[in-house]
Amino acid sequence: MALGLTGYVVLAIILLTVAAFFMARSRAKSTAGGDIRLLHSLPNYYGYNAAMFAAVPAFGVLMIWLLAQPMIIENSVFKLIPERIVSEGSSRGLVMSDVRRVAEGLDIAVARGALTDDEAGSMRADADDVRSILGGVGVALGSDVEPEVLQAAQQYRSKSETGTFWMSTTVVTLALLGAALAIFVTNADFRARNTVERGALTLLILAASLAILTTVGIVLSMLFESINFFRLHPWTDFFFGGSWAPNFRGDSDLSILPLLWGTLYISVIALLVAVPIGLFAAIYLSEYAGPKTRSTAKPLLEILAGIPTIVYGLFALLTVGPALVSIFGRGDNGLLGVDWMSGATAVLTAGLVMGIMLIPFVSSLSDDIINAVPQSMRDGSFGLGATHSETIRQVVLPAALPGIVGAVLLAASRAIGETMIVVLGAGAIAKFSLNPLEAMTTITTRIVSQLTGDTDFASPETLVAFALGLTLFVLTLGLNVLALYIVRKYREQYE
Amino acid sequence: MNDMRILERDVDTNTIKIAARGVQVYYGDNHAIKDVDVDIQDKTVTAFIGPSGCGKSTFLRCLNRMNDTIDICRVEGDIHIDGEDIYDKRVDPVQLRAKVGMVFQKPNPFPKSIYDNVAYGPRIHGLAKNKAELDEIVENALRRAAIWNEVKDRLNAPGTGLSGGQQQRLCIARAVATEPEVLLMDEPCSALDPIATAQVEELIDELRQNYSVVIVTHSMQQAARVSQKTAFFHLGNLVEYGETGNIFTNPEDPRTESYITGRIG
Numbered sequence: 001m002a003l004g005l006t007g008y009v010v011l012a013i014i015l016l017t018v019a020a021f022f023m024a025r026s027r028a029k030s031t032a033g034g035d036i037r038l039l040h041s042l043p044n045y046y047g048y049n050a051a052m053f054a055a056v057p058a059f060g061v062l063m064i065w066l067l068a069q070p071m072i073i074e075n076s077v078f079k080l081i082p083e084r085i086v087s088e089g090s091s092r093g094l095v096m097s098d099v100r101r102v103a104e105g106l107d108i109a110v111a112r113g114a115l116t117d118d119e120a121g122s123m124r125a126d127a128d129d130v131r132s133i134l135g136g137v138g139v140a141l142g143s144d145v146e147p148e149v150l151q152a153a154q155q156y157r158s159k160s161e162t163g164t165f166w167m168s169t170t171v172v173t174l175a176l177l178g179a180a181l182a183i184f185v186t187n188a189d190f191r192a193r194n195t196v197e198r199g200a201l202t203l204l205i206l207a208a209s210l211a212i213l214t215t216v217g218i219v220l221s222m223l224f225e226s227i228n229f230f231r232l233h234p235w236t237d238f239f240f241g242g243s244w245a246p247n248f249r250g251d252s253d254l255s256i257l258p259l260l261w262g263t264l265y266i267s268v269i270a271l272l273v274a275v276p277i278g279l280f281a282a283i284y285l286s287e288y289a290g291p292k293t294r295s296t297a298k299p300l301l302e303i304l305a306g307i308p309t310i311v312y313g314l315f316a317l318l319t320v321g322p323a324l325v326s327i328f329g330r331g332d333n334g335l336l337g338v339d340w341m342s343g344a345t346a347v348l349t350a351g352l353v354m355g356i357m358l359i360p361f362v363s364s365l366s367d368d369i370i371n372a373v374p375q376s377m378r379d380g381s382f383g384l385g386a387t388h389s390e391t392i393r394q395v396v397l398p399a400a401l402p403g404i405v406g407a408v409l410l411a412a413s414r415a416i417g418e419t420m421i422v423v424l425g426a427g428a429i430a431k432f433s434l435n436p437l438e439a440m441t442t443i444t445t446r447i448v449s450q451l452t453g454d455t456d457f458a459s460p461e462t463l464v465a466f467a468l469g470l471t472l473f474v475l476t477l478g479l480n481v482l483a484l485y486i487v488r489k490y491r492e493q494y495e
Numbered sequence: 496m497n498d499m500r501i502l503e504r505d506v507d508t509n510t511i512k513i514a515a516r517g518v519q520v521y522y523g524d525n526h527a528i529k530d531v532d533v534d535i536q537d538k539t540v541t542a543f544i545g546p547s548g549c550g551k552s553t554f555l556r557c558l559n560r561m562n563d564t565i566d567i568c569r570v571e572g573d574i575h576i577d578g579e580d581i582y583d584k585r586v587d588p589v590q591l592r593a594k595v596g597m598v599f600q601k602p603n604p605f606p607k608s609i610y611d612n613v614a615y616g617p618r619i620h621g622l623a624k625n626k627a628e629l630d631e632i633v634e635n636a637l638r639r640a641a642i643w644n645e646v647k648d649r650l651n652a653p654g655t656g657l658s659g660g661q662q663q664r665l666c667i668a669r670a671v672a673t674e675p676e677v678l679l680m681d682e683p684c685s686a687l688d689p690i691a692t693a694q695v696e697e698l699i700d701e702l703r704q705n706y707s708v709v710i711v712t713h714s715m716q717q718a719a720r721v722s723q724k725t726a727f728f729h730l731g732n733l734v735e736y737g738e739t740g741n742i743f744t745n746p747e748d749p750r751t752e753s754y755i756t757g758r759i760g
Contacts, residue, residue, distance in 0.1 A: 384592065386616075
């Protein structure tokens with residue numbers, strides 16, 4: 001019962017921690033002779049300090065051990081499995097998962113009383129019907145167990161058992177030692193407050209570095225998969241080829257250029273919609289609207305930002321697309337009597353809806369930036385006899401321009417990375433075309449379609465998704481960095 | 496107050512430029528200006544003095560209707576400039592502000608070039624027929640603000656790059672460029688060092704040749720140095736108004752005396 005033991009260990013550490021807290025606190029009080037004014041820190045700090053010493057090293061070691069033990073055991077057990085089984089079972093990972101499954105099955109059988117511990121350790125694959133015994137306790141195996149696999153599973157079991165035993169001993173000892181040490185050093189002069197302060201600082205740094213490390217991890221995993229892709233597929237075709245035609249039998253054309261064209265085209269249309277509307281809305285809200293209008297209109301506008309993008313996608317597919325078709329399509333039955341648009345999915349559909357999605361983004365950022373322009377600028381302009389709109393056009397907007405450019409760039413990077421709206425609204429045809437009424441596809445849409453369904457993670461057709469993702473990441477990261485640089489430069493002017 | 500130079504200056508004319516009668520200003524429920532009557536003469540520097548919050552800046556902002564830009568502010572009473580009621584419905588506050596220029600406490604050049612800063616007013620009011628005329632207006636304004644020699648070689652440099660004193664003189668040039676008849680100055684030297692202050696004060700004295708100048712100041716020495724008439728405000732009331740020399744040497748109201756001798760304020 002590996003899990004059970006680990007559970008008890010965790011419980012023991014928690015109990016020790018609580019006990020250490022109270023013991024250190026009362027020891028601190030008694031060393032001061034009951035007068036807490038003589039203590040360096042408040043009594044609770046001594047308690048926190050002891051709790052910290054008891055819990056942190058113990059939990060740290062526990063976590064590392066839990067992560068490392070299976071890896072080490074698997075490596076040693078794997079040597080028992082001959083090459084023959086690995087080649088039949090297709091890969092090392094699959095065979096090892098069989099081993100783990102049998103080992104777990106044996107554990108469960110022992111727990112349920114179907115086998116004794118000795119029987120589980122001495123079972124022979126040729127003598128006992130392992131499959132039916134395990135099946136009897138609810139562990140279904142796909143095939144009969146090979147003798148080597150059973151032996152490996154038995155090894156695995158005994159090694160995990162030993163490992164877990166040593167782990168429990170080490171961890172509980174560590175907790176005891178930590179608590180004892182902290183209680184031992186507790187006296188009136190011990191600077192528990194400062195130690196706790198350092199502990200809090202460490203916790204915060206840990207949280208911050210975890211967030212950064214995750215980002216690095218994501219980038220690295222994309223990078224490695226992309227490298228795998230470029231081993232299988234020429235990079236010249238990816239970056240400079242002219243067509244996108246994935247073919248799961250191999251020999252596909254996988255060029256990013258048609259996808260990039262679709263992405264940029266849709267993003268440009270989205271920005272053409274979002275920037276003027278968002279900017280004008282921001283100008284109205286920050287310059288003209290009274291406090292009442294502002295306090296109702298602003299949250300209403302920001303509701304747009306809270307709508308999930310899949311809902312925008314449905315809106316594109318079911319409302320905007322058909323509306324556009326009824327204007328630009330259907331021949332004589334359409335509003336314009338032309339037949340330029342055949343289906344609801346088109347660059348214009350996706351662009352318009354994405355533009356609507358970006359309006360609150362542009363308007364709320366621009367609003368902040370316009371509000372940051374000092375009132376003295378406006379006063380100066382009014383004082384010279386300028387009207388409100390002259391003031392906005394000639395003084396406020398030029399002063400806010402760098403910030404607004406930054407906001408637009410941030411909106412652009414969102415447009416480029418947007419997925420659901422284009423999956424539903426833009427279509428799936430990769431091509432170079434200037435006609436906004438045709439269906440086109442984007443990088444994000446292709447990533448989705450290359451990775452959904454039955455996929456084989458060793459073929460270039462699947463791995464291309466990572467290369468696409470990485471390119472997209474670099475693109476939006478570049479835009480964000482540029483935007484933040486511009487915004488920051490602008491902020492320096494007034495502070 | 497031994498360092499105070501009180502000069503008897505001639506008041507060139509006795510024409511009344513601005514006449515205010517029974518002016519009341521409210522900020523929401525707060526009664527900020529209480530029943531102020533004052534006559535401001537043409538081609539004269541008039542100083543408004545008084546402790547912080549006494550309403551002198553508020554009253555100044557009534558004279559070009561800058562208070563209109565504050566939502567909660569309400570002005571009652573009559574203010575006539577050249578006999579015309581500036582709070583009349585037919586008066587366009589935008590036109591009025593072109594006639595009554597204003598210089599603010601903190602230098603506030605626009606984030607544009609020095610040239611564009613000065614040309615801003617003439618451009619929006621269409622004062623110049625062509626580029627040559629605009630150049631001339633800009634040069635004259637900068638000369639009158641005594642900053643031409645310092646900036647003539649870098650008219651295209653941003654106005655925000657100048658020093659504080661230069662920025663304030665640039666703002667004065669900007670106000671002068673629209674050919675106002677009255678120039679309102681709201682503590683124009685409070686953000687400047689003594690040297691820049693001296694330059695601006697000299698400039699104010701020169702501007703008196705052409706304009707009626709109204710200056711709000713916290714510095715009584717400054718009021719004494721630059722003005723011919725002084726008005727003392729206290730708690731929203733106009734306590735005393737008269738010749739600067741009289742106010743500082745022989746005040747009639749005990750509150751004025753207390754303020755200028757440093758007992759209140």
